[in-house]
Amino acid sequence: MKILFAEDESDLREVVAAYLELQGYHVDAVENGQEALAKATADAYDIIVMDIMMPVMDGISAIRQIRQAGCTTPAIFLTAKAEIADRVEGLDAGADDYLTKPFAMEELSARLRALERRKREYKVRILSFGNLELDTEASELRAHNSIGLAHREVRLLACLMGNTGREMSAEELLRTVWDNEPVDIDTVWMYISFLQAKLQSVQANVTIEGDREHPFRLREI
């Protein structure tokens, strides 16, 4: 597990880095946001831990640019500022969590463990239901045969596969899968039709219940 750690106070930097390494993490410690940005875009990290107030480039600017560069590594801010506005700005800039200084080392490592757990959950690559397998990374649907899926079809099916215990309305699917993009219910219906045809084509023993009047749900035949 590799951590990128940015902190300008050298004493704190050394203590935290030593503690995390003792916990079994590999730590790359840097002094400011500029260096963090350079490291984060050049190397792959599992978690980023970053101070907000730093010289050269502050933590908020750094995380904003790191996110703009397409990096989605979970990030946690360490901040001396206890003001709500700063925390809000940090989270909105792309951080996943924050910790107010002074903090207990145990709490920092507990929060790191929580982020790791979340990251693993995000990365469930293959979803299964009935004889159906959805490979979200390869965008492939497999049962007796396999077939490719469009990006939106993957998200729609993943959503249905994650909610097999309940019915989902077209509005709910629109909200979840289309992120409130300006599309209407007909789009949901069309993608349900695409998926329905593809489920048949791979001979899945799974079908999508529901139609224009009724909510949707995945069911084994």
Place this chain on the structure above:
Amino acid sequence: MNQIDLYGPYRETMTDVMRQMVRQIEAYSKEYETSHGEKLYEHLTCRIKSETSMIEKLQRNGEEVTAYSALRSMTDSIGIRIVSLFIDDIYENVRSIKALPNCVVVREKDYIRDAKPNGYRSYHMILDVNTASKDVDGNIPGHYFVEIQLRTIAMDTWAALEHEMKYKKSISNQELVIRELRRCANELASCDVSMQTLRRIIREG
């Protein structure tokens, strides 16, 4: 036996049988076009398997190199390929072929529903076709096998490339090429199914 004369006296009848089948397919398609206003397939090709390929195939399968083996052990000496725009059209053609007189389906395999592991998709039919002329068993009327392959344009494009790869002696990154071909087959199938679904949606209004 002379290599170029494997089919011997049966070659002429084979060509007749092939032409007769093509005429029948064209006829039902014409009829469909008149009543539905659209073609049932995009194009159709046919061939008598070259004697060189047939001899090679017989040897590979441990069969005797004779006209009898070529026309009885093998079923693809006469081949017709029907290429259509949409998946539904394939099944419409299959229905029409089954309704044709003078022939019975002896074997069929739906590689669209059951795609081959490499990604190959097509519908295969082997027909036993009756003809007034003599066959290799000496029967009159005679019986000849005709293999019909039905696929969409996307499946046809894929099969053409896969064929090219298979017959090329050496390619670098063969494993990668095979894997990517398989992925392409899945993407093309995805488009075929989506286009089919869209056509249904458009037609339902």
